[in-house]
Structure formats: C-alpha cells, structure tokens
Amino acid sequence: MKFKDYYEILGVSRTATSDEIKKAYRKLAHQYHPDISKDPAGEEKFKEIGEAYATLKDSEKRAAYDALGSHPSGQEFRPPPNWSGSQGGQSYSFDDIDLSDLFANFAGRRHGEQHHGGHGPIPGQDYELAVQISLEDAYHGAMVDLNFTVPEYDNQGQLKRVAHTFKARIPKGVSHGQKLLLRGKGGKGANGGKNGNLYLNISFIAHSLFRVAEHDLLIDLPVTVWEATLGATVKVPTLDGPVNLKIPAGMNSGKKLRIKGHGLPKQNQAHGDLFAVLQIVVTPNPSEQEVALMKQLADISSFNPRTHFGLDTTNEK
Amino acid sequence: MKNNDAELLWLDEHHEVTASELLELSGLSAEELEWLVETGALNPIRCVPAAVTQQSQAWCFSGQCLVAIRTVSRLKRDFDLAPDALSLTLVLLERIRVLEQQLLQNNSQA
Numbered sequence: 001m002k003f004k005d006y007y008e009i010l011g012v013s014r015t016a017t018s019d020e021i022k023k024a025y026r027k028l029a030h031q032y033h034p035d036i037s038k039d040p041a042g043e044e045k046f047k048e049i050g051e052a053y054a055t056l057k058d059s060e061k062r063a064a065y066d067a068l069g070s071h072p073s074g075q076e077f078r079p080p081p082n083w084s085g086s087q088g089g090q091s092y093s094f095d096d097i098d099l100s101d102l103f104a105n106f107a108g109r110r111h112g113e114q115h116h117g118g119h120g121p122i123p124g125q126d127y128e129l130a131v132q133i134s135l136e137d138a139y140h141g142a143m144v145d146l147n148f149t150v151p152e153y154d155n156q157g158q159l160k161r162v163a164h165t166f167k168a169r170i171p172k173g174v175s176h177g178q179k180l181l182l183r184g185k186g187g188k189g190a191n192g193g194k195n196g197n198l199y200l201n202i203s204f205i206a207h208s209l210f211r212v213a214e215h216d217l218l219i220d221l222p223v224t225v226w227e228a229t230l231g232a233t234v235k236v237p238t239l240d241g242p243v244n245l246k247i248p249a250g251m252n253s254g255k256k257l258r259i260k261g262h263g264l265p266k267q268n269q270a271h272g273d274l275f276a277v278l279q280i281v282v283t284p285n286p287s288e289q290e291v292a293l294m295k296q297l298a299d300i301s302s303f304n305p306r307t308h309f310g311l312d313t314t315n316e317k
Numbered sequence: 318m319k320n321n322d323a324e325l326l327w328l329d330e331h332h333e334v335t336a337s338e339l340l341e342l343s344g345l346s347a348e349e350l351e352w353l354v355e356t357g358a359l360n361p362i363r364c365v366p367a368a369v370t371q372q373s374q375a376w377c378f379s380g381q382c383l384v385a386i387r388t389v390s391r392l393k394r395d396f397d398l399a400p401d402a403l404s405l406t407l408v409l410l411e412r413i414r415v416l417e418q419q420l421l422q423n424n425s426q427a
Contacts, residue, residue, distance in 0.1 A: 029395055035388050050395065126387075171325065177421065179328035179384050181342070197342065199328075199384075213422060267331055 001078065003071035004099050006052035014070070018057065025053040044161070055103045065103070124187035124196030125150070131200045133170055135207045135217075138264055139239040141172035146200075150187065170202065173267040176212055178202040209237060215272030216263045218256075222281045223247060236276055238262040245276060253280045332380035333362065339378055343390045349403065350376075358404035359386070385410040 007014050010024045028049045032042040039045070055061045064083070071077045079102075129148050137144070146168055149161035168182060179201055186196025204212055211218040221236060231249035235242045236259065243259060251257075256275045263272025283290055304313060326332070334342070340350060353359040354376065361376035389407045392398055398406065 026396070033392070033395055035391055046395075169325075175329075177418065179381075181326040181328055181383070183324040183326065185324065267327070 001076070001099060001102075003068070003073060003075050003077045004048075004052075005070070005073045006056050006065060008073065009048050009052040010056065014066070018059070021053070021056050025049065025057070051100045055100075061103050120191060121193035122190040123193040124189040126186045126196045126199065128199040128201065131168075131170070131202050132205050133174075133202060134205050135210055135212070135239060135264070137170060138174055138204060139172070142170050144168055144170055166198070168198075168200070170200075172265045174202050175214060175264070176202070176204045210239070210274075212264070215266050217272065217274045219274060219276055220279050221245075221257070221276040222279045223251070225280060225282065228252070228278065228280045236274075238274055239264075247278070251278050253278055326380065328380045328383050330379050330381045333377045334380050334383055335365075336361075336376040336378070339383060339386060342383060343386045344394070345386065345390045349393075349400070352400050353386075353404050353407060356401075356404040358407040382411075385414065 007016070010016075010021060010028065012020055012024045016024070029046065031037060032039060032046040032049060034043045034046055037046075055065050067083055068077070068079055127148065127150060129146055131144060131146060133142060133144060144167070146166045147163065148166070149163050166185065168185075170180075174180070179199060182198040182200065184195040185198035189195045209219055217239070219236065221234070223232070223234070227234070227247060228251050229249065231247055231251075233244055233246045236245045238259065240262060243262065245257060245259060247257065255278045257278065259274040259276060261271045262274035265271050286294070306313075326334070328334075336347075336350060339345070340347060345353075350359075354361060359378065359382060362379050363377050364375045365377060385407055388410060389398070389403055392406060393403055
C-alpha cells in the first residue's frame, strides 16, 4: 500500500488541532471544489483534500492514521502489527488496497457491522460530461463516441486521469444546454454496490450558416436590391436539404421570413421553424452599365427613407 | 457497448422525476427534500394522487431541477451547509440557470 500524507495534503502540521484541520479543509474546499472552482485540476485536487479531511476530522480515524507512522508520500508501507485500524476486521492483503479504503470502512467496523474482507458495497461514482454535437446530429439524432477521463489512483498511489470510451445515442429533439442522464453508465460499483450514473451536458457546435434559438433556427439571407424590391423565389439551405423560398416584393433588411417546420426537432415529433433574415447586399463591383442604371434610378426616384429625421433635404446631393 | 434507451433520462421541464428518484440520484435525505419544498426553494409540479402515506413520497418534480439539486447536495456534504443555506443556494442556482439561458438566447439572436 502506498502512503499518502494527509497532513501535507491539507497543509497542516501533525500536531494541528481539529479546528485548524477544519479551517484548512474549508479554505482548500473553497479553492478547489468542482462546483465552485474553474480550475480544471480542481476535481482531482478536491478528491485528495476530501479524503484527507474525512480521515483527520474523525479523532479515532486520525489516531489510527497517526499510528501508521510518517512515511514519504507514495512510499510502500504496511501498517504495524496490531494496528488499531485492522482490529476486529478480517486480515487485509495490504498490497492491493488504497489507503482511503482502509479508512472508509472504519466507521462501519466501529459500529459492529459485518464486513467481508473489510469492504461493504461501494456505489460507483457519478460522472458529468460535456458533449458537443453538430446541428446535423441534433436534427437527425446520432451515435456519438464519448471519450472521457476519470480520476483514478495508479499503482504508485497517485491520482491520474484514466481514459474511458463510451458510445451513446443522442436522441432527436435535444436542445442546446440539454442535460441527459444515462443510468448505470458511470463508475462501476464494487462489492454489490450500484453503478454510478453518467450525466451529459449537450451543447451545439456553432454552425457556419444557422443560429439556434431554442428549437428555431435563423439563417441570414443575402438578397439583391432588385430581389428585395421586386420579390423573388430563391433557394435556401435547410438541415434537410434546400427549399424554395418566395420573397414577397418590398422586403427590407432584417425582415424575417418563416420556413415552417424546418427548425430543430422537438421531443414531441414536431419541429421548430427556420427563419430567413433578409440582408440587402449591394453589388460589390458594379459594372459601368449597373452604375448607369443606378444613377438613372436615383434621378427618377423621389423616395427619401429619412423623412422621420425632419431635416431640410434640399441641399442633399 | 450498446446504449439502452430505457436508461436514458431527459433532465428538462418536459420530463418528471419522482421524489424517490430525486432522493436516489441526489443523495439528499427525505427531510432535506421536505425542507426545500417547505421553504419554497423547490416546487413539486404535481402530487401523485395514489394512496401513499408519506407526503414527500407523492411529489413529482421537473426533471430540470435534478442538476441543481445534485449540486446543493454536494455542497451540503462538502461544506456542511445548514438547512437555510441549502434552500438559499438552490434558489440562487436556479436564478443563475435562468439568467444563463437568457444570455444564451440573446447571444444567438444577436
């Protein structure tokens, strides 16, 4: 069994009072708790902190831990003969257990519960996973490979991230920010303990054309001045292939045209809508003839889109 | 590995979790759950009208609340939160969730 220096982990001396230990734990917990900390290494760090505190806050466990003596972290050691932590329990094979297992059973043994080899049922851990999917996958549903790492102790007793791979079906109808729970797909339970659960946080990868508003989609639809003025029928891409969209005459920039049922699927089989947002685009490199026609239009048109400014426009050119 | 859909639970406002599921998945005690409901931090969406003896066992909640409930349960365990802090934290987490959702919405429409 590898030694872990719980005092060192909490940054307190071996003679620290229980108040000092509690204070040190609180301070570190505020710093590394995965629900508060933005530190990506916080989860592993907090696991060690929690393990150290669980043992040192309990006077009996702490006395048993102290009786193990002081060893350099990671060094192989065996508890001394007649060590208080093993009394009344079955004999351990100290080679294949972790220091935390030794203390996890302490309370149960103290209350005279029956143990088999010192281990009761240990439920598997829950894991949370961020899953990014494309809009196409959200539209059709998809099987995704989830690659995630979980903190586990290696042979040296050090916390390491171990890679796990898992295939999951992401059903049609998920939305950006959707949370899913896969029961029993978390960490394996031990000694008859239940498996943990896997929580998935779904988010959508930004799409080059579509923006998402719940189950609706938006697409910018660039149109020419004459298409906007005269109306037109244009092809618009959707997640389910292109559709023809009729643009009525006299449409301004920013006008939203609804393409019904071409948004993202909802859970009840219905779909959101796709909205084409009109953007009038001027010709970037107009030919001489195009410029001439525009000038002609300018001459004959009396249209002033700025009358609401209430300004005298007689000197405008 | 095969993925069995029976094991899939949607955690959103369209799906329900029962009180016992919530207790099992969050690690909260029945007393703590009752306290959260009593203080208004958590609102059951309905009561199962079945003949059940214990009030808390009849509640159903929006699947959406499980994420926040698990968070407060962890915070309670690791920081020894008092009951009042438990319900306050839940209320604030819900407020953050709603604000984050609005932010997301505004950004996507910008």
